[in-house]
Amino acid sequence: MSPFEHEHVPLRSAAALPGDLDEAAHRCLVAGFDGVTSVPDTLKELIDRGLGGVILFTRNIRDARQVRHLTDELRAIRPDLVVAIDNEGGGIGHLVSAGAPEVPGSYALGVADDPNLTARCADALAGHLARLGITASYAPVADLQHRPDNPIVRTRSFGAGPERAARHLRAWITATEARGIASCAKHFPGHGGTATDSHHGLAVDPRPYDELRVDVEPFRAAVAAGVPMLMSAHVVFPALDPNRPATLSRRILGDLLRHDLGFDGVLVSDALEMKAIADAYGEAAGARIALAAGADQVIVAVPDLDVTLACRDAVLDALRTGVLAPERVEEAAGRVRRLAERYATPPGEVADWDAGAGLTAARRAVRGRGVPPAVRGAHVVDLFPPPHPALNWGGEDLLTEVRAVDPTATGTAVTGECADPDALVEGIVGHCGAAPLVVATCDAGLHPWQRRLRDALLGRRPDAVRVDTGLPEGGALCSYGRGRVNLRAVAEALAGI
Numbered sequence: 001m002s003p004f005e006h007e008h009v010p011l012r013s014a015a016a017l018p019g020d021l022d023e024a025a026h027r028c029l030v031a032g033f034d035g036v037t038s039v040p041d042t043l044k045e046l047i048d049r050g051l052g053g054v055i056l057f058t059r060n061i062r063d064a065r066q067v068r069h070l071t072d073e074l075r076a077i078r079p080d081l082v083v084a085i086d087n088e089g090g091g092i093g094h095l096v097s098a099g100a101p102e103v104p105g106s107y108a109l110g111v112a113d114d115p116n117l118t119a120r121c122a123d124a125l126a127g128h129l130a131r132l133g134i135t136a137s138y139a140p141v142a143d144l145q146h147r148p149d150n151p152i153v154r155t156r157s158f159g160a161g162p163e164r165a166a167r168h169l170r171a172w173i174t175a176t177e178a179r180g181i182a183s184c185a186k187h188f189p190g191h192g193g194t195a196t197d198s199h200h201g202l203a204v205d206p207r208p209y210d211e212l213r214v215d216v217e218p219f220r221a222a223v224a225a226g227v228p229m230l231m232s233a234h235v236v237f238p239a240l241d242p243n244r245p246a247t248l249s250r251r252i253l254g255d256l257l258r259h260d261l262g263f264d265g266v267l268v269s270d271a272l273e274m275k276a277i278a279d280a281y282g283e284a285a286g287a288r289i290a291l292a293a294g295a296d297q298v299i300v301a302v303p304d305l306d307v308t309l310a311c312r313d314a315v316l317d318a319l320r321t322g323v324l325a326p327e328r329v330e331e332a333a334g335r336v337r338r339l340a341e342r343y344a345t346p347p348g349e350v351a352d353w354d355a356g357a358g359l360t361a362a363r364r365a366v367r368g369r370g371v372p373p374a375v376r377g378a379h380v381v382d383l384f385p386p387p388h389p390a391l392n393w394g395g396e397d398l399l400t401e402v403r404a405v406d407p408t409a410t411g412t413a414v415t416g417e418c419a420d421p422d423a424l425v426e427g428i429v430g431h432c433g434a435a436p437l438v439v440a441t442c443d444a445g446l447h448p449w450q451r452r453l454r455d456a457l458l459g460r461r462p463d464a465v466r467v468d469t470g471l472p473e474g475g476a477l478c479s480y481g482r483g484r485v486n487l488r489a490v491a492e493a494l495a496g497i
Contacts, residue, residue, distance in 0.1 A: 169185060
């Protein structure tokens, strides 16, 4: 069967599995859900049967008090439930409305290249999670950012160099562990050499094995640092396994991860509803194949619990029919139980963290050339894409941060291709008049509409100051990320502070 075909396994009304095996199968699932103040009945039933974990998203977050009430309610159903969230920092995160610490993304931390500062930022994020009752963080990203056309890793990575990434991963993992929070290095064996976002399609990294070995090294460092979880990539690596993405590959999860790297922690899949898995296999078959290949938990992040139930039923049916070995599920469940023993219970007392570490790191990361000593009273044009639907962010914009340090500034924010770009450019130039013009883009190489608007504005105002808020693309200033502190640091540089 082609790996691009759906695999359908009929569900049978066979006899119930032994209770311990049923519980073990449920341990291997992590579920998303809808709700901010109550737990759906279906989720309660899954937790009662042994569900290994839940993953929270922006849809579950209102404020800090509400989040703590929700996590307490979840643990009241079963105390050893692991409550997790994606919490990378920078522009990636779901806890803005719950007062998340403001830290830059990983790339800016790599540019600043101070592991102690990275540790202070990771400590702030982990301390905040502990107060909210969230005890597992699907971070940090261990991918290396190789390709300029990579659409998904970019400033989420610590950089392109394996040694730099390794030292910052060690700092992050150690600081998170000290707070009693489980960290998770992702996406094994690396998503940085692809030109496809696996949320939207099957990603392929065509590089030969000798080149792929470089990408494995940060994960090797994470394992050596004691990281309790790794997350697999929905990426096909023909040099490692030509037939299946890493999440579904025995060769990659078994031979490379378990035997070569010696990892014996919890291997969790990236979300099964991502199109790289859902379109090629279907979520239910993906769950069964991933567990058979060596994953210990599979994430079903969509709030529709019927999808989670379908994945659960596929696993139970595979156990009943012998397609999935009970020993494999029991091994996986054992790892999840050990994780829960260490991380399911939030710390009782949570010490304060360094609230200024993030801005300090963001300031150190700003790089620039040819910027006037101070650009005051400027008109700021901020071009940036809408938020990624899975990763989310707080909606930060550069103009707000510029106005915080220079109230005389004005500006325009553009988050997508407009119907009449010529009229937009004319209006901006006319409004700006003789005032300084700042043109900021975010990964314009991936978004042609940004390039067109930027070039049209520079054609009319060649004296404009350019800013890059993603990876550098020849601008005068680069923030290496769009977290609020990244943008504040750039704003201060523009204002000459």
